[in-house]
Each structure stands twice: as structure tokens, then as C-alpha cells.
Amino acid sequence: MSDAASQDSTQKEFEDLFENAPCGYLTMLPNGRILRANAQLAAWMGYSAEQITSRRLHDLLTVGTRLFYETNFAPQLSLGDTCEEMSLDLKTASGEIMAVSASARVRKTSDGQAAVIRIALFKSAERRRYERQLVDARAKILEQARATQGLLANERETAELREQFIAVLGHDLRNPLAAVSGGIRLLRRDMSAERRDKLYGLLESSIARMASLIDNVLDFARGRLGAGIPLDLKTDVMLGSLLDQVVAELRLNYLDRKIESQFDLPGPIRCDPTRMSQLVSNLLGNALTHGAETEAVRIHANVSDEILVIWIANGGEPIPAAAIERLFHPFFRGEVRSSQQGLGLGLHIASEIAKAHGGTLEVASTKEETRFTFRMPIAAEN
Amino acid sequence: MSVYRRNNVQVRGSGARTMVFGHGFGCDQHMWRYVAPAFEEEFRTVLFDQVGTGGSDIASYDSVKYADLSGYADDLVEICQELQLHEAIFVGHSVGAMIGVLASVKAPDLFQKLVLIGPSPRYIDDGDYAGGFSSDQIDELLEFLGNNHMGWAETIAPAIMGNADRPELGEELKDSFCRLDPVIARDFARVTFTSDNRTDLQKVAAPTLILQCSDDFVASEAVGAYVHQQIPTSTLVQLRATGHCPNLSAPAEVIEAIRAYV
Known part of the structure; x- marks a missing residue:
């Protein structure tokens, strides 16, 4: 070349x-x-x-x-x-x-x-995509970090409430325990059969109070540990008479208060009768404790469009909007006070029972009334 | 944080009078590299980096303060006050020119004269006003900066933070011009290109020289004419230079025009 x-x-x-x-x-x-x-x-x-x-x-x-x-x-x-x-x-x-x-x-x-x-x-289309992904990933991580911060703050608050709860529980158990201990000391002495019977009655009621506190704590633990509240479902519960019984019990405890009940429940309903009584009892107890003493507490139950509706209403000061959000949280008490209000688990357990039944528990509070409404779909065959 | 450190203020030259140079979006004080030295014999020259650019202190960036040009103008006023300047000459390029306009309105004693190179009080068209861009086009720029922010991300930060164990980062910075923090650059672009400071122009009292290039894509001749019309005390000089950065492409002509005016 x-x-x-x-x-x-x-x-x-x-x-x-x-x-x-x-x-x-x-x-x-x-x-x-x-x-x-x-x-x-x-x-x-x-x-x-x-x-x-x-x-x-x-x-x-x-x-x-x-x-x-x-x-x-x-x-x-x-x-x-x-x-x-x-x-x-x-x-x-x-x-x-x-x-x-x-x-x-x-x-x-x-x-x-x-x-x-x-x-x-x-x-550099690939590289741009990759860069975009990095930017997005960073934004996502920042967002997650913020969310985690929120959860952490929430958990801290719960931890604080839990400690208060433990203090209240200790306090509430100590009183009936002291009563039992004092009662046993008295029983060692000579006393009339009549007085002894009365003392047994007092001891039993103290023990029942402690048992109920412990039941609440166990229910709470079950609900919190994820399994939810266990139900023992019966298909043939005559809810009307069950509710009558709950109302009668509470009337005995609140002799000076008026409870107006109206039940329209013709057929049997599938539910856990014990838990359903507990739910209604908690709500009624709550209404009687927090409602205005001068006004009647109203309880109403019926079935409409295959939905069981039970509502309980009381008069008095409305619940502040901020408190409504936390009402069904465990340990919630309008304010932390010792024992008068119980452990602050009643509404939480009621809502857990509602959830376990596939139902809902909601609250609406106005100047006129505060109303808790439980709704549960009932299967057609029932 | 001193304003010297915050804005990487560099004072050079000597003379009874002072000339302050303000750069615009996309670059840093290197923008004045071919112009400022020409005035060092007659003037004390003051150069600085807007926060988020060049050798400024990135940690001083505050998205609230710099949410509009007023925050940048406050920095400029502070720099001048720190240097106890009165009756200085301000030379600003692009959005840096508008920042100077705002500073002179805030503190009229600072500047005896203004020199505005390629100024624009508003980039987006508005009725009869032709800023040169539609808001879609500005969005395109902002999206481009948003999508590309990794392309030039984080290169500046380690160097600024003084990584003694990685001296090459410092070297890279020293040899680089117009380095921008990606996130701040996007903010600054948004603030710049969505700004509307048309009503501030009439408040300018200082004699003002407008240097206008032809074929300036960023600030057109129509915009230059608008600025001239709005500032009563202004003089418009049409340069032979083309493009948006005559201070880089035609420094001799820019120096001559400034010298003739001041």
C-alpha cells in the first residue's frame, strides 16, 4: 500500500x-x-x-x-x-x-x-431514572422518619398513661384488699350470726370488686395483644330480656337515678350474651357516672335493615372535641383522678367487644346530649 | 455567623469609592472574574456569593428568609452596612441586578449609582408585559432542576464542611466555578424566575445604567426597554455583545461602559 x-x-x-x-x-x-x-x-x-x-x-x-x-x-x-x-x-x-x-x-x-x-x-435516561429513584427514596425515608417520630411520641404518651394506670390499679386493689384483711381479723372475734353474715356479704362484694378489676385488666391485655376479646357466640340470645336485666342491675346501684329504656327486639340475636351485657353495662355505667344527675339516662335498642342498633344517651356537659378522639383509647379518663372513675378501661373494652362482634361503637356529643351508638350487622338467617 | 463568612465576601482593590458586584442565578462571584479586577486600581471592590452558591455558608440557608428576593436584598444591605458603605457603586447581573434594585429601595443611602446588566423584573409574560417566558416554560426549568438535582448534588457540601481527610474535594471546589447546592438552586430558580418586582423599579432614586445585550434569551431587549422606561433616572446602553453574560463574553465592552458611567 x-x-x-x-x-x-x-x-x-x-x-x-x-x-x-x-x-x-x-x-x-x-x-x-x-x-x-x-x-x-x-x-x-x-x-x-x-x-x-x-x-x-x-x-x-x-x-x-x-x-x-x-x-x-x-x-x-x-x-x-x-x-x-x-x-x-x-x-x-x-x-x-x-x-x-x-x-x-x-x-x-x-x-x-x-x-x-x-x-x-x-x-443518560437510565441514570436520570436512577437519580430520580434516589431522590424519591430520600423523600420517602424522610417521610418515614417523621411518621416514626409521631409513633414514638404516641408510644411515649401511652407508656406514661400505662404507668398512671398501674398506680390506679394498685390503689384500687389495695382498698378492697384492706377491707378483706380487716374483715378476716373481725371474723376471728366472737360476734352474732347476723353480724357475721353481714360481714361475709361485705367480704364477697370486696372480692367481687377485685375480681372485676382483674377481669378488666385481662380483657384489656387480650385486646391489646392482638387476639381481640374472645367471644362465646350463642345463636339464640333474647337480647331484650338480657338488656332488661342489665338495666335492672344498674338501677339497683343508682337508686336515685332515672333510666328510661325502650327495646324493640322481637327475635333472637347471635352474640356473646355475657360480653353484650358487659358492653351495655359499661356504657350505662359511664352515662350514669358522667351524665347530669338531673336528667334521665336513655337506652334504646332495635333492629332496622338487618342492623342491630343500641344507643345510650345522657344529658350534661358535652365531651370536648379533643377528648372524643381518645375516648376509646385504653386508660382514658376525663382527667386522672384516683379510683372514682375506675381504671379508664370501660369504654375501651366496650369498643373492643363491639369490634369482636363485627360492629362499631360511635359517640356524638352536643349540648343536648351525649350519645353512644353500637351498631352490628345481623346475618339474614338470624 | 459573620456576613463575611455567610456570603464569602471578598474585598480587594483600593480607592476612596467602592464598587459592589452582585451575581445572578446559576453562578457565583466568579462571574466577575474578567470585569472586577479592572476596577481594583480606582475602587475598592466587594464581591460576594449569594447564600447557597459558591463559597457561601450553606448552613445559613433559610427557605423562609429566601422565599423571595427580599431576603437576598437584606443580605446585600447587611454586607454594605458591615463594610460601612455609603454612596457605593452597585453592579449587578441578571437577578443579582434586581436584588441590588431592592437593596437600594430598602436603603437608599447605600448606592450612589446602579449598573444593571441584563436585569428583568419579571420573567413570565403578563398581559401586555412580555417577560419572555410562559409559566409552563418556567415550570419546565424548575422540573428540570428538580429531576437533575442528583447530577450535581452533594459535590459542594463535603468540601464546604472542610473534610481535612479528603483534600481533593477542596481542590475540586477551588477549580470549579458556578457550583450550586442542588436543593437551594432549585429554590433560587423558583424565586428568581417567578419573581415580579415591576413595581419596585419606580422606587429607584439612584442614577441607573442598564446594559443590554442583543440576543439575550433570559432578559430580552424588550425587558431592558421596560426597565429603562420604569426607572426615571436610568440610561440604557445597548451593547454589541450577545447573550446573557456579557461580563464573561465581552468583558472589555462591559468595563468600558461602566467606566464611562461612573
């Missing part, structure tokens, strides 16, 4: 190296006028090499990118000799956006003036 032919072949190879590089490649004047662009870039952009050559680099950019090019990329090229990994969005002839990463070299004349700028452009 002659020297000339060899030179020609080398020349062609370099041409090919430029034109068909795995990147877009161009040279331009400092004002952005494109002097030459390779075939690869032209192909990406959907222009012929001549079409690209008549343009300026910023004509190939989206408007948003061009603003950035003018204010950041171009100044960097004016100030330095190189520029690496600049993200740019190109707009192709067909209007599509092509994400590229650009690196540039400034070639200067002997007097230090910028003569031409060479820019290599690499497709």
Missing part, C-alpha cells in the same frame, strides 16, 4: 471514529454556533448533519434546560477549560426529550481566547 493510500485509510478510520462514536460529539464556537456534529448525534436528534450544523447548541435544548444552560453551563465554559457531567435535556426534531450528560473541553488560541468548544453527549 502506498503512503497516500495508508494515510487515506487512517483518515477514513478517524472519520468513522468521530461519526459513529457511541456518543454524540460536536464542536462549537463560544457563542454556541455548532461547527460540526457527528452522525450519531444527528441520528439521535433526527436531523441531518447539515441541519445540525446550521444551529446553535441552545437551539437543541428544551426551554427549561436552555435557561439553565445560559445561566450555569455557558458561564462555566467561559470561566474554566472543562466541564464534566452536565445534565441537559435535548429536544429532538420530533419534539421528544432526550436526557443526556455532557462533558466539554474548551480549546483556546495561543493568546488564551476560547476558540472552539468540544462537547461529548452521552444518553
